[in-house]
Amino acid sequence: MDLRFTDDELAFRDEVRAFCRTALPAGIRDKLVAGGSPSKDDMVRWTRILADRGWAVPHWPVEHGGTGWSPIKQYIFTEELAQTPAPAPLAFGVNMVGPVIYTFGSEAQKRRFLPRIVRLDDWWCQGFSEPGAGSDLASLRTRAVRDGEFYVVNGQKTWTTLAQHADWIFCLVRTDPAAKKQAGISFLLIDMRSPGITVRPIQTIDGGHEVNEVFLDEVRVPVENRVGEENRGWDYAKFLLGNERVTIARVGVSKERIRRIKALAAQQSVGGVRLLDRQDFREKLAAVEVELKALEMTQLRVLANEAKRETGKQDPASSILKIKGSEIQQATSELLLEVVGPYALPYQPREELDGRNEPPIGPDWASTIAPSYFNLRKVSIYGGSNEIQRSIIAKAILGL
């Protein structure tokens, strides 16, 4: 047992850090430092920089463009990206549908889709949730009816992140309405340019446009775009959702945000004293840092054990990553709100700020603080709400 990074791992970390600092375009970094989100162009540009370095899909099999790194190195890579801060690779392709395709897809699907994911030639989005199927995902009602070499798909998906940019959507659809809930679902890859697809933006309370509704009206999908077997889609979806553990805890993101809190709190004077020098604030912050360090160690324990486990079997500790990771992200956003104080009040959407000549209201970093606080409510809801996570742990691990 030796819980320190090896010299090799440390050297690797330095290599990644140096690469990110030099290769990431400054404009993208500045935007992220200020709490903004990368544009589609930013994502494509950065993904191709990574792809040129061979680092766009580190955890994939080497034959499809992966690196062969150990889980610990993959973790280091992800955390360094987050702390640069650099955009994380687009999860829908790289972490979600990519692994499903290389694990369960046909050779034709692999050849067709995987290389385009690596370079973000195709922007993917996820068609799982429906208005009536949230926590209870298996109750989804979008239907796909076989018509010769096509499925005809009708239904509605929701919470579809960045569908406005998407070329493709991977969907869970019901192919056997007579079967029991999970048993009649298939996994389809659908071209977003197909006739019958409509994307309607959902405006969220942070003022952003991140998610959408996707309506499917008599959409014809070639049967060759079904992944794996018909009516086995639930298995592939479970596999997909189980793959999140490398990134779900967002340790690097939270570290970066804590550094930001410290830097900003050093500039704020509260009651005549630097906020960063106030004992109560320092201790509140230190308490979050302790939780984050515990989470990081838990994450590393999970990863170190990864190699030893059967595929598809989760380490009990991994279930903690979602719960604590989301709680810590939300805690850091509360601290930021405390740091900015009253100048969190003005509503100044990024787009408007970027387009005008006047200076922003209040400190120039203040405009994203409240929206980010609002937006981060989502992390305890999506990907299986924290209540669902707790029920999973109670059943699967504690045997209750």
Added chain:
Amino acid sequence: MDLRFTDDELAFRDEVRAFCRTALPAGIRDKLVAGGSPSKDDMVRWTRILADRGWAVPHWPVEHGGTGWSPIKQYIFTEELAQTPAPAPLAFGVNMVGPVIYTFGSEAQKRRFLPRIVRLDDWWCQGFSEPGAGSDLASLRTRAVRDGEFYVVNGQKTWTTLAQHADWIFCLVRTDPAAKKQAGISFLLIDMRSPGITVRPIQTIDGGHEVNEVFLDEVRVPVENRVGEENRGWDYAKFLLGNERVTIARVGVSKERIRRIKALAAQQSVGGVRLLDRQDFREKLAAVEVELKALEMTQLRVLANEAKRETGKQDPASSILKIKGSEIQQATSELLLEVVGPYALPYQPREELDGRNEPPIGPDWASTIAPSYFNLRKVSIYGGSNEIQRSIIAKAILGL
């Protein structure tokens, strides 16, 4: 609407305060200040002082010795007692069985028992819980079988507080085993000197002996000692449990404890600074004070509405008193643990300290701090656990 105490109420408060300060024997007060519990003799002595003043059972009907005070005055009285600090009247007689007897009992029972409760001639204890009937009280199994003018009682009660001092016990017993849970229960008054009663002490983790098991083996109880109708005991028990709202929040007790925390924190030096002067500690304490003030106002709202409600119908807000009251009591005990610091470690039971000549280990007030912290875990368990309280609110108030 005028939420201040009236001049009359303020004068009353001063009168009670002055009385408590002069009438309470100093030895009893000192014991309570130090975090100790009153002995049986202390209780009897103080109860009789109150009885001589006419204040032993303020909320009872005047004909049975009550005062006719408004609910607000009753509240003031209770809080002043707690803040003196003086022992609260023994709840089992004064607040529990007394009201049951004067509301549902026979004339003979009233004549026989009530005057002896007023002067603590009879020490009562409560026989509700059983080893298999805790949160699920209605599943109790102690049986009472009619045999002429007697019930023959067999079974076991537990968590019987101060049964070691008791002359009488009021018990819920099953008189109709065929009836559905709540329907076959009767309410019996049982002389603790009856043959067949055995009291076994339960030692609790604070080292104290506060609760007991009571075994009933072929105990013969005259039918005249049944309160009200046979098989209606559950109604009387519900009435009894619903009467707790005047005192359950323990606002006065928590106020007294906060004063104590402040006094002690002023004596403790932490890192070279008075603990009471440390910003983090001051704010932690202030946060508890806010919660306590909110609780006090909630309690007063409940009491002010008392007169207007139908008997037996609870104000929705009253359900909060148990939950928040217990949480605040536990929070103050945690703060005390923080104040005392490492000298909470020595285990020095009060009795041993009182009987020896050597000085105590550490500050002389330190010995009760950890036991009190341990002991107060009970307040979120007894009288219907906080989980039970939440389920009651969910159902009865929120309609879930």
Added chain:
Amino acid sequence: MDFDPSDEQRLLKESVDRLVADHYGFDDRRRYQAGPGGFSEAMWARYAELGLLGLPFAEADGGFGGGPVETAIVMEAFGRGLVLEPYLATVVLAGGLLRHAADAGQKAGLVPEIAAGRLRLAFGYAEPQSRYDLFDVETRAERVEGGWRISGRKGLVLHGDSADAVIVTARTAGDRRDRAGIGLFLVRADAPGLTRQGYPTQDGLRAAELVLDGVRVGGEALIGDPGGALPVVERVADEAVAALCAEAVGCFDEMNAITLDYLKTRQQFGTTIGSFQVLQHRAVDMFVELEQSRSMALYAGMMADDEDPQERARAVSAAKVQIGKSARAIGREAIQLHGGVGMTMEHRIGHYFKRVTMLDLLLGDVGHHLARLAALDGLVREQA
């Protein structure tokens, strides 16, 4: 001690509640928001008709002699409807300054105009550097021939963009963080040298940044003592905090009702989600927060006109701490229990969430008021 409203208070409550229920639906509000000033002139006129705009002013001055309880009744109803109009700015804040500091002539000139709905005011108490410290004033007022000349910046002036005039704190003596040397000045919106940059706030209301560049006002613009206004400012701020607490209770009440309704209707796993015990207990925790907040809002209302500034400050800060914490707790649970739909602008709950989050940041957040309360030795002190 008497928690019962008087007949007049009951009547007031009924009429404000009805007004909000009838005229402040989700779509109404969206429409008002899009109007000039970001609120409804028509509603403002209705408030005037109902007597709400003159409510806290003395009858002798043209008002109705209401106290903190009456203000709280209005604000709670306004919280329930997420009302957009500048009632806090005009009536509670600026109105409070007039009540406590203006001379008879100033009151005679201004109060009837306010009560009639013809004059809207705002109060510039904050500056870019001041955070929550009311005494942190850099804006300076120099005495000049026939009046004063004022220069400086005022930030986060609630409804400062639509106000007909703004009362600002300005320093007539002393240094930036001195408690003495602060005066109050009424500046007309059209005063030369005054620039206003209005903007929407996160919760859908409006505020403005003001620049005063040698703004000249007459002697009559001075309200009260030119160097001793801070006690009045603090008093009015405390009254406003009490009003905000009442508004928050209105919000919380509605958030709980909306969430309960959702729990009882939303189906997942073949049943309403309100049948899950974990969610039931969360709803109970929200209810407890609501009732504890209601208690503290009452307490703040009772103490807001206390003559002892320390007792008043303790009570008001304690209430703001409770409200701020409950805003976090209720907001968090309300969104979480709604799931994704709670994150959208199309659902009411998110708008309440944003408002109560911002309420915490108005006139001092939890940290500020906890520190203020702790500095005053808390609420539980030695008995007399």
Added chain:
Amino acid sequence: MDFDPSDEQRLLKESVDRLVADHYGFDDRRRYQAGPGGFSEAMWARYAELGLLGLPFAEADGGFGGGPVETAIVMEAFGRGLVLEPYLATVVLAGGLLRHAADAGQKAGLVPEIAAGRLRLAFGYAEPQSRYDLFDVETRAERVEGGWRISGRKGLVLHGDSADAVIVTARTAGDRRDRAGIGLFLVRADAPGLTRQGYPTQDGLRAAELVLDGVRVGGEALIGDPGGALPVVERVADEAVAALCAEAVGCFDEMNAITLDYLKTRQQFGTTIGSFQVLQHRAVDMFVELEQSRSMALYAGMMADDEDPQERARAVSAAKVQIGKSARAIGREAIQLHGGVGMTMEHRIGHYFKRVTMLDLLLGDVGHHLARLAALDGLVREQA
């Protein structure tokens, strides 16, 4: 990075776990507690046989060359069994002082005796006024002919009543709260002028108050630098905190197992109480606390022998904060989920609750370590 134990570590863990499982049942423990010294001499002998008492000492000194990982393995098992013997006092605390500060002769004389189970030591680091500040030392050691004369008071000396000798901090120079001027002295239990008042602690272990009234010791009693011991004391305290964290994890693990067992067997309302969703999620929260604590105990173990005292202090303090908070949370839920029976001495769970509550108070509580961590600028700092 490698989380796998070595073969030796696995073997160690198996044997200690088995020893505890076989010999530390609830009734065994009660029996040991009643014995002289409040623990079991027989178990102590078994620890010696297993090599546990010499574990952390260098092989050259008569030990087995174990590090923090090995100590953690032992302590976690001891936590699971609520072990009473003075392992922390003798091996971790006093042993740590010997490892880091004693000269070869002292080690040669003492370590083999400890390893063989013939010598039990204790460490007097605290004084009645010092709370958690290790540098707050009033006890004075004066140089006299042939050695030192020591006078003062030492408090809360873990197992100080049964130890054959106590190592104490004493001031050879400077004032009460100076960091410099502190030395370490070995005082035999039978030294004239030494009075020991032993007592049980809340968690069923033992401690003592010592009075040193002109106690004379020879020159060989001095361990290390007579005025520069504080860095060693802090280092040993950090190692001991890491060990306590491991012990706490053993306790937490067992508390969770006991509580889960209760949830699965206790019947109320016609079903096992573990079928109630609210209680299930509470059990999950306990599990999360356990795993987060396990992670931090590993981290503390990894960093406990770091040569950079600041890095070591950050890690160890962070771990103690986590452990202390988890002790509160797990303790609270474990008792609550058991209901009344959890409050009795007849049930195991209450004994664990008391032990973990007291673990928070040993060598600095949550408040102390949070302040220490905050003073060191926390864990997340600028990247190189």
